[in-house]
Amino acid sequence: TDVRYYSDLESTNNTAREIATRSPEGTVVIAETQRKGRGRMGTEWQSIPGGIWLSLILKPSVPLDNVSKITLVAGIAVTNTLRNAGIDARIKWPNDVLVRGRKICGILTEVSAEVEKVDYVILGIGINANVKLVDFREDIRLNSTSISNEIGKVINRTAFIASLLYELEQQYIMFKTRKFTDIIDEWINLSDTIGKEVKIKTPNKLIEGKAVGITENGAIVVLDRNNERQEIIAGNCRYRN
Ligand code: BTN
Numbered sequence: 633t634d635v636r637y638y639s640d641l642e643s644t645n646n647t648a649r650e651i652a653t654r655s656p657e658g659t660v661v662i663a664e665t666q667r668k669g670r671g672r673m674g675t676e677w678q679s680i681p682g683g684i685w686l687s688l689i690l691k692p693s694v695p696l697d698n699v700s701k702i703t704l705v706a707g708i709a710v711t712n713t714l715r716n717a718g719i720d721a722r723i724k725w726p727n728d729v730l731v732r733g734r735k736i737c738g739i740l741t742e743v744s745a746e747v748e749k750v751d752y753v754i755l756g757i758g759i760n761a762n763v764k765l766v767d768f769r770e771d772i773r774l775n776s777t778s779i780s781n782e783i784g785k786v787i788n789r790t791a792f793i794a795s796l797l798y799e800l801e802q803q804y805i806m807f808k809t810r811k812f813t814d815i816i817d818e819w820i821n822l823s824d825t826i827g828k829e830v831k832i833k834t835p836n837k838l839i840e841g842k843a844v845g846i847t848e849n850g851a852i853v854v855l856d857r858n859n860e861r862q863e864i865i866a867g868n869c870r871y872r873n
Contacts, residue, residue: 634656634659636662638663638664639664640664642667644661644663644756645742648756656689660689669758677738677740678769680767681767682780684758684796686756688755688757692753699753700851700865700866702741703727703741706757706800707723709799709803710757711822719779719782720732721736721822723819729759731777734776735777736760736779737757739758740756740758759779759792762778812850827843828842828843829871830843834866841856852869
């Protein structure tokens, strides 16, 4: 694998995007810190030292109807890697990885062109590996955790990244070769969201109800208050309490 390491970047997703067309599939861009780390829905992603901030360039040869599927696949890979490290990680739809209800990883998937042919996919993964929670801004700190905080010691990030990339490759191969329903089953097994009461905000509506499943396209299925089935492909999910 072609791994490019930088001490500081604006955003690994931006650098990956810049080099995507001339780079082979599987190229990884890693930065120790990011000045403008980006989260989903235009949010800022605080990328302080000790974390794992990386982007992977993918070039799926199969036509890609939507990126939600790849995001689910990445969530499975990160969750499996954390579990192999002894951490009880679960996936919150669409792509947050949580431990004890706190965020340990976020995933930001971007494509070269949503319409027509997709040339490449940038899979951005941020993992709070050896981050000290005190270094986070207070609003982020309250809902976050890190690997070192969970296991009480600093991990070897190189070894962790190696097993993460291995797991991502395995999952990506399965995604390309197996039925997507197999991936859905695995995702549901690792899910923190299915069965919970949720509130999902999309650009044009707010859906409240119980999360009951995932469709063939990677959309979440919610039974709303009128017991009507709603399928949501992308949105911001909160748990109701
Ligand atoms: C989210 O949960 O909102 C997604 C966060 C994604 C963060 C990662 S860190 C590496 C890559 N580069 C970025 O600027 N963002 C992603």
